[in-house]
Amino acid sequence: MADAGKTWLIEAPGKIERIEACLTDRGYAPHRHDTYTVGLTLSGIQSFNYRGAARASAPGQMVILHPDEQHDGRAGGEGALRYRAAYIAPAEIQEVLKGEALPFVDGGVSTDVRLYRAIKALLHDYQRPLTKLEYQDALYDLALGLRDAAGAALAIKRANREAAAHARDYIEDHLASGFSLEDLERATGHCRWQLSRDFRAMFATSPYRYLTLRRLDLARRMMREGGAIADIAQACGFSDQSHFGRAFKQTYGLTPKAWARALQTPARSF
Structure with a gap:
């Protein structure tokens, strides 16, 4: 413990x-x-x-x-x-x-x-x-x-689940590159603004924020394996280490270094 x-x-x-x-x-x-x-x-x-x-x-x-x-x-x-x-x-x-x-x-x-x-x-x-x-x-x-x-x-109007899921898959396949709602529209074949509404209904966040969160998920996996934070930030599509640090703290409440220091081995069940 x-x-x-x-x-x-x-x-x-x-x-x-x-x-x-x-x-x-x-x-x-x-x-x-x-x-x-x-x-x-x-x-x-x-x-x-x-x-x-x-x-x-x-x-x-x-x-x-x-x-x-x-x-x-x-x-x-x-x-x-x-x-x-x-x-x-x-x-x-x-x-x-x-x-x-x-x-x-x-x-x-x-x-x-x-x-x-x-x-x-x-x-x-x-x-x-x-x-x-x-x-x-x-x-x-x-x-x-x-x-x-x-x-x-x-009850809410049903979201286009297939279109939202297609957009999610596109985002997860393009974590390191930038894209726009127009790109999502072309990839899914659905109106960008309706797609944006459907995406929020399905995933409770915007396409841009979903992209940021998935980049941070990838960054945390890479941090567990070691490596320089600046290199990880670049590999995950952030403009620089400062941009990465701000996004990380806004999402997890700790700086990347503080989060890494706090990690421990699993404890016993309560």
């Missing part, structure tokens, strides 16, 4: 992005993810600003952050904060809910029992990767739990 008196960050094994973190004197600067953040406070008080108000999560409570909503994070009061979190793409929630609005849990903190069961299934057995069926089971329960915790879902 990592030292509970120091700031550290652990990544769970497997394809699903899951972390455990301990914060003491260091917090996260304001930042945004293009995913749902679903977390469980293990010890200490998780304090954060979200949608214009100060929030707090005590041990056993869950933090539910909607995609692309700015937030920060720190230990509240005395003592260290320890928590676990998973990052779930909104498109995966849409796959379960099919045509409903993405659920929004007001306030960002919940004690909902159904949500707790789904989130614990994602985060409990932390030392091994989740099987595909195990993840799909938890994802289904999470999507319905989010919908119930958010209240009655509002």
